[in-house]
Amino acid sequence: SISHFLCVFLHIERSDFPQGEMDWVAIESDSSNVQKRPELHRMMETVAQKLQLMGGTVQLVDIGEQELPDGQTLELPKVVTAQFGNDSSKHTVCIYGHVDVQPAKLEDGWATDPYNLTEINGNLYGRGASDNKAPVLAWIHAVEAYQALSMDLPVNVKFVIEGMEETGSNGLDAMIMAQRDTFFSEVDYIIISDCGWLSRRPALTYGTRGNCYFFAEVQDLHSGVYGGTVIEPMTDLIGILDTLISPSGKILIPGIREAVAPLSDEEWKMYQDIQFDMDNYKNKIGVNQLMYSNKVDLLAHMWRYPTVSIHGIEGAFSDPGTKTVIPAKVTAKFSIRQVPDMDPAMVKKQVTDYLHSVFAKRKSPNKLKVTMVIGAKPWLADTHHPLYEAGKVAIKRVFNMDPDLIREGGTIPIARTFQDVTGKSIIMMPIGGFDDGLHSQNEKMSSFSLSPRYNYIEGTKLFIAYLNEVSQIKRTSV
Template identity: 85%
Template structure:
């Protein structure tokens, strides 16, 4: 093409794309009540992946996803990922992973979207104000288990593609979706499935998008990093059976006393990790990071009020965000075998197991963390000269994920946010763990972006989980705009 003609052609193309975008936005606004009803139908399915009694509901949920995508004309496959072995030795089939493809134009970019439709447990008596599996529309918010994590974001992506198809508009990129049903319990079988399909389903993928996260404030966000998670069991075993504290108290060395003693060696009252080697592995906060954190919109008073505490660990925004996202933390979650029911049972437990985790960050290796924790606890335990037995086991070793915000994918994300919300996004990291991001990164070697639409106050995993109508509908528009922006990446390279 004549170089002198190129600017005029690009101007015409830009005008056409702007017109198409407005048509797509109009379509979304006209169908928003249908979108809410679809979410209502999805939330009604108790797709709790942690409860094997709910496994039929989970299989039904995956079937609903596949059926909707088939009705849209996508190339849908239900992929078997094996079986789950239960503690009693039995096994049952894992829910199939749904994959779908829209478009096969080799001249276009191919975007792969990941999401999940399983949910955390929820009961009305847990403290919900509404039935957790009956989507309730109150004051502009849609309350229900899984509404924000992750059913609405998955549906928003589906609605984005659906809008193009309904208006007979050509998708600006090829779109693939991978939707699973075991994310809340560790994505059983998914890593192996991704590896097995690296040279088939994922072979032509250019970019991967994950929307299983949320904003930090009222400002839209793009996420470029998550922490990993090393989860431990520390078991102390003593007598052959539980003992009466009045008869045996003062005559035996109690496992619970040993356990509390070694747990106290993990972290100081000020939050300093006491395990040798952990803090030394962490990269120092750079000047660039400090500036980015300083510019992020974050209300510390609101955060404190939301958590219901009188004092936070740190009293300035940068320190708090840094320790939330890019420094490791130790959390003690519970003690199995201890008496925890109401009442005053005077028992000396024969065996107690502490459950704790370390959220690790880039430059920390789970295998090394396991070695450091195990050696530290055994060293502390040995100094107690106890006759009891200590066993330390790491049951989860999920790696952290970090992306380069300078790549074209994030530029496309910024442009899409600017177009829909008329503001620049915050670039944030996530304190939690999304292990599949690291798997995608390692296996496909492709750029990954996390593009959340969930609000900062959605209450993920908590009572009264919700997503706002605004975020759900405008999030659908964001995904439409993002697909268009990604289509420009290749053109910019020509």
């Protein structure tokens, strides 16, 4: 078995890796920009073709249409499902991934063209390089490696690849519900690699925060005035946004902090034991001062407390230079990361009621509209589940060390959906680096080694080893 692995690993190292990643990153599959929808459709077809060429049983599943704010509808990108192997004596894993990306423009501060994958010092720079195109390709390459060496897959492998993750996985929940008793019925385990390590050490992720994303729109419909005669919508919007968070970062919306599960002694001990260098983290994210000066507080606020972030304002002047227009309709975008035991429906009510109450106190003649456009729950797993034990063994085999057991500050809403709908066990197995810059400028698939493309190549080996470890899980323990 060891010799088999060596063969597979050698095959991986000889492969011309970045070409697939380069082709995929070149497709501007931005799911939040409706203008880019044809690119997104092309992305899904590219994925389906790839899996079909590999001999998989592939379907492009129609998940319907999306309603736009203006009432128009737009076709959603199809979901790609695929199956390799159908041996009922083997376990079946289902790998989830997504191939849509966040918006990216060179002028946002990218050092390279975001849609032209560029290798610098072994790192692969491009929008979607780490989130989530390379991990999806690594899983595909893992299957290809077994195939190339004419080795049987140790488990049946299914894929579910979607194209709306970055805007809330529109249509996917309904698709999972619809196929719960068909495609998902034979699945034993669900694997997600849509996250990153905490340090230079490989990690297994056992929790994610959810996300409630809000639009707060203030408008008055005025036109063509200079200041002095109307209460300007921007003044009102700034005023209400300033009531969300205290200068020290405390959330001021009543009820939000009260809903959070208290930090247990066991959790405190667990965080305390994580090898996490605060100074290193500060350097890597590029700040001089963090909100918390001790490790436990910092990790806890990254992972298991809610946060409010204000992302920007639509409708106001946002270009370089000067413009004296007084906008008549401005929409703030902000989000609240969700943790146990918060409930998005409750958060929606808390935020809406609170903003309307602070707006009412301003006695403004303008109109406020608050809408929650994404409401994704958090997710938590048991780190002693056989899936995690198998992960620890695979990591030990490939990296010769124990993994960090971590949670994720960001949101992977689908984990929670899979858990709620299918009842299957889920593991998150990241291969991206902690400073990959997901959703930011200069996103990259990092290389945490002098060896170029280290995480991408070693990550693929990890997936190969993991498929083998999962095959060893005893039936009784499912």
